[in-house]
C-alpha cells in the first residue's frame with residue numbers, strides 16, 4: 001500500500017511495506033502525482049488532503065479511473081488514544097491530526113509538534129493523549145508572498161542568503177520572515193516551559209524545518225514526514 005499526503009504546496013508519497021514508511025518523493029500538481037502512481041503500479045492508496053473539496057473530488061475521480069483502491073483519511077474526534085481539542089473537530093487540518101497520532105505512537109510523554117510548510121503550526125498533546133490546541137501562522141514563502149502581493153517594490157528570493165542582515169531587499173525579506181518563523185518556535189518553547197513541568201518531546205516536521213534553529217530545544221526530533229507516519233498509524237489499525 002502507498003501513503004499520500006496532499007499539502008497546500010506539495011504532495012508527498014511513501015510506500016508502506018512491512019510496517020515501515022519508506023518515503024518515495026514529493027511533487028506539485030495532480031498530473032505529476034498520477035504519473036508517479038501509475039509508474040509505480042499503485043493498487044492501494046491511503047491518503048489525507050488539506051486541499052479544497054473540489055481538488056479532492058478530482059483526485060478521487062482520477063484514482064477511480066486509474067483503478068486504484070483508495071481510502072481517504074479525515075480528522076476524527078478521537079483515535080488511537082488521541083482526543084481532538086477542537087469543539088468542531090472536523091475543522092482541525094487532517095495533517096495536524098495525523099501528526100498528533102504519529103507523535104502519540106512514538107512517545108507517551110507530553111508532545112509539542114511544529115509543522116513548517118505553507119503554514120507553520122504548533123500543536124500540543126499532553127501525556128494523556130488530550131490535544132490541547134495550537135497555533136497557525138503563515139510559513140516562510142507564504143509570508144514573503146504576502147508582502148510581495150501588497151507592495152510595489154518588493155521581490156522575493158526563496159533560497160537562503162548567506163548573510164545575517166540583508167543588504168538588498170530580497171535578502172532582507174527572506175531573513176526577516178525567517179526570523180519571524182524562528183520567533184514562532186521560541187514563543188512556543190517559552191509557552192511549553194512555563195506550562196509543563198514534566199519532559200516534553202518536540203517534533204519538527206514539514207518542508208520548512210531547515211530554516212529553524214533547534215539547538216536550544218531539549219528532546220527535539222526532526223521528522224520531516226510526520227504526517228505520513230500518522231497515516232501509517234491509521235493503516236496499521238485498519239489492517
Ligand SMILES: Nc1ncnc2c1ncn2[C@@H]1O[C@H](COP(=O)(O)OP(=O)(O)O)[C@@H](O)[C@H]1O
Nearest residue numbers: 007008009010116117118139140141206207208
Ligand atoms: N525546494 C522547496 N520547494 C518548495 N518548498 C520548499 C522548498 N524548500 C523549502 N520549502 C519550504 O517548505 C514549504 C513547503 O513544505 P511542505 O511541508 O511540502 O508544505 P505543504 O505541506 O504545505 O505542502 C514551502 O512553503 C517552503 O517554505
Ligand SMILES: CC(C)(COP(=O)(O)O)[C@@H](O)C(=O)NCCC(=O)O
Nearest residue numbers: 007008050091092093095117118119
Ligand atoms: C493549517 C493548515 C493550512 C496547514 O497546512 P499546510 O501548511 O500543512 O499545507 C492546514 O492544516 C489546514 O487547512 N487546517 C485547517 C484549519 C485548522 O487546522 O484549524
Ligand SMILES: [K+]
Nearest residue numbers: 115116117119
Ligand atoms: K504545516
